Amino acid sequence: MHDYLSWAPYHWPDCNWCTKGTTHLSHTDSWTMCPYVVHDGKVNPDVRTLPDSPAVVSMSQSVLYNSVAYALTKTGTYSQNAASFIDAFFLSSKTGMHPNMNFGQMVRGPGKDHQVGTFTGVLDLRGLVKVVNGINLLKAAGSADWTSARDKAMMSWMNQYISWLQTSDIGKQVASKANNHYTFYVNQLAAAKMYVGDTQGATAALQDYFSHQYLDQIAASGEQPFEAVRTRPYHYRCFNLEAMITNAKLGDQLGVNLWNAKSKYGATIQTALDYTMALNPKGEDVSDIFPHVAAIAAAYGDPAGKYAAFLQKQESNYKSTPFWFYDQTSALPNSPAAHSTHKREVGLKPMMIAFSCPAVFALSPVTELEDGLYVTCDQLEPFYLLTQPLGTNSTITV
Incomplete structure (x- = not known):
């Protein structure tokens, strides 16, 4: 009752092994009898039968x-x-999550390996x-x-989660991952x-990210190879942004x-935003990038007005949206x-550095992007070599 539970969204049952004439499996029987295989970007609709994932999103935004x-x-x-939302989700003896x-x-299927969650x-x-920001x-x-008792209880929860x-x-x-999963992990760990007042530990976690995985996440062009290789590349570029x-x-x-x-190739977060902003989403949701355009404008400046012009064209009421505030x-x-002083853009020109395989490949010829979804250095290399945004999204089969 107190454990958070969700299904891996891109995994689907593969029951082709069932012998001819076998009684049709019930919906729930397939969860434990059929092996599940990953189909990147294709969401299995039955993951929505569990309430925990949408509940945590609603809770954090509501707080x-x-x-x-x-x-x-x-x-x-x-x-x-x-306070009541935080009580219900974290602190209540009846409903609080461990x-x-x-x-x-979790990736469903037969065997004990499928009775626990995955790194994703x-x-x-x-x-x-957002919860931490709300409490602050x-x-x-x-x-x-926000009483001292609540604060003490939440402090205990956070220390255990850390x-x-x-x-x-x-x-x-x-x-150990190299893509957005680790970037978001650092969000949580640092926050x-x-x-809990460990500002030194939070700073160390952030600096460790920017001096390790971040170095390989952005190519000189601003492309994000670990995200661009996916079947929904525009979404994942924005997600890691x-x-x-x-x-x-x-x-x-x-x-x-x-x-x-700067990444190994001399690119900054602004470089990655500029690259993604210039892409044609090709059927994906262009609004994924709107909050990030506003954030980059605030952090780096927008003297030429290119970020304001982009937002005005795409969403004319952007100054009334929460992300603008x-x-x-x-x-x-x-x-x-x-x-x-002049709020000028401070984007740094990327350096011309020869391509080398990301550090994550030093120990293995493949790295895992999602549970069961692997990519090689050779598959990522073309994305590092791009000099400008492609006219269309281009993905590699993984």
Whole structure:
């Protein structure tokens, strides 16, 4: 009852082994009798039969919005809402979840190996950053609803979750990955450490990311090879942008400028945003990038107005959206734009560095992007060699 549970979204039952004339398997029987295989980007609709994944998204957003509303209005209903959502999801003895993701994104099928979650399940709790932000708002606004007892209980939950992230087999698996899964893992680890007052540990986690996996995540062109190789490349480019920007924002809050961190090929987060912004989504949702355009404009400046022009063209009311209010230079005191008198763009020209296989391939000829979905260095290499955005999304079969 207290364990978070979700199914791996891209896994489908493969029962072709069933002998002719065998009685048709029930929906639930297939979960334990059929092997499941991965089809990247194709969501199995029955994953929606479990409520936990959408519930954690709704909870985290509700905590943040109600906390913002309380800070702006000092209306007690909003702080009461935020506290009650946190109680229900984390702290209640009846409904609170255990501080782990042991059963997140389980891959169904026969055998004990399919009775635990996968490394991809940690991603489901990426909204934890919003929860931490919401609680910090309640504290700063002096909410009487965020009591010392609640704070102590949440501190205990966070400390246990930090330990799980760093010591569990699943947590260690995520920490070894090279794509968006690790970027979002660092979001959670740093935010949780910040909550419990371990600012040194939070800073170390962020700096470790920017000095290791980040180095191979952005090519000189701004392409993100580990995301571009997927069947939904525009979505995944934007997804990893979200996580990279969040890591830079967390660093900014800690007094560290990570916005100018460069990949092995001399590219920054801004380079990656500019590259993705120039792409044709080709049937994917262009709105995935809107919040990230606003964030980059706030962090790096927009003197030529290219980011404003893009948003105006794509969503003319963008200044009325929540993401616009989130992304203001005044909220990023350590960003390049905050230290530029003329708010000029500070994008750095990428260096011309010869391609070499990402570090993750030093120990294995393949790396795992999702459970059961692998890619080789040779498959990624063409994306590192691009000099400008392709006119269409181009993916490699993995």
